Amino acid sequence: MTTLFSVMPAHAADGRITGLAGKCVDVAGANTANGTAIQLYDCNGTTAQTWSNPGDGTLRALGKCLDVTAAGTADGTTVQLYDCNGTAAQQWAVSSANDIVNPQANKCLDVTGNNSANGTRLQIWTCTGAANQKWSAPASGGGGTNPSGFVVSEAQFNQIFPGRNSFYSYSGLTAALSAYPGFANTGSDTTKKQEAAAFLANVSHETGGLVYVVEQNTANYPTYCDWSQSYGCPAGQAAYYGRGPIQLSWNFNYKAAGDALGIDLLNNPWLVQNDSAVAWKTGLWYWNTQNGPGTMTPHNAMVNGAGFGQTIRSINGSLECDGRNPAQVQSRVDAYNRITSILGVTPGANLYC
The missing domain is CATH 1.10.530.10 (Lysozyme)
Structure with a gap:
């Protein structure tokens, strides 16, 4: 399993990403058209080799994103320059072992055929640890920070x-x-x-x-109401089924979690399946x-x-x-x-x- 970290520019000063034979990840011909090939080329300091990371998992050059062609996941799928569109085909992460990985495919940015000649296309390929998949990039943010402040990017x-x-x-x-x-x-x-x-x-x-998001066995739904509690089950007998990341269930747990979080989950348990932040908060409450x-x-x-x-x-x-x-x-x-x-x-x- 590849060890992943947030992508940051390979060299903070100049934005270069270098790989096989010390050559650079390059936009062919400095062309900004969608579908332009991404290749290996002698480092030359041009904007075609200047990559940035805005903190959203993308790698960008010339105002566009590094993209897996047609969102492919197969070995040998080429990469290209394309309008940034927020898709998984444009998400990249750098490992502590200096791989650059597309999480959707779980494959590495790769120099085709281990060929260091100028103009060699870059592609994705099953991560092998070979030299043609190694890129000069910082392992853990390179001194940058995760905007969320969370230890997981x-x-x-x-x-x-x-x-x-x-x-x-x-x-x-x-x-x-x-x-x-x-x-x-x-x-x-x-x-x-x-x-x-x-x-x-x-x-x-x-x-x-x-x-x-919710418990899959609906037959269990009516079983999570403990009527011995003084507050009963105001949302209904079958309202307190498992929801959220730790599958919060039972009226007394909804009451306790809601009281701790300042949210009325006893009367409105559906918030846990309708509001992502509330769902995560209930998981963190239990934890x-x-x-x-x-x-x-x-x-x-x-x-x-x-x-x-x-x-x-x-x-x-x-x-x-x-x-x-x-x-x-x-x-x-x-x-x-x-x-x-x-x-x-x-x-x-x-x-x-």
Whole structure:
């Protein structure tokens, strides 16, 4: 798995991106027409070789974007210059190993045929670690900052969740962070990234890779009303089904989360499936404040060094830990290892529960 970071200009001073034989990523003929070839060429200091990153995951030259032709994902698909349009074909991320990756295809920017001759086309290809896929670019922002302030960039988020439901937006997540400012913002940089990875791994498991916004088994919907609570179920018997990144369920959890967040979720639980920031806030509420079947919050498990396994215990330990469902535990651990790799951080110890 390729370890990804936000794309920044390869050289902050001049915007060059250099690769095989020390040559530059170049817009053929300095032509600004859509579909112009991107090639390898002797570095010459021209604007055809000056690339910028506005912070949205794109790489831009001559006012246009580096683009995978026809949004292709196959080995050998060429790259081109094209009007910036916000599509996944124009998203790029740079790895700690100096690969430049299109997250949609999960493939590397590649010099065709390992040929260093001027004019050789650039393409995408399965990442191999070969010299024709290595680019001189900073591994982790190159001194730049992530505009959101979150330790996970938008490009990394898109790489982690390539098939996500658009409801689970990066902007929704970053808007929710103010509710729990200590989340992924406590301790060393390693701890911060590990906590972010642990949270995202668990929500990925809970939602099928951020695909499901609501619980899929509708037959369960009427079962989440505890009428012994004094406030009852004002939104209806079947209104408190699982929603959001940690699948918030039960009337008492909607009440507690809503009270903590200053949002009336008891009377309007549908906010969790209609407002991305609210959904993310409920996930962060559980993560930062609830022990669940464990003995500590998932947040404390990560910042105090107890390890990823204790986050599993706090979320679903009564059904998965201590040998109850090792396959589910392994699924969460696999997701965590993949995401820590993307964030360029070690996973730490105590991964299992």
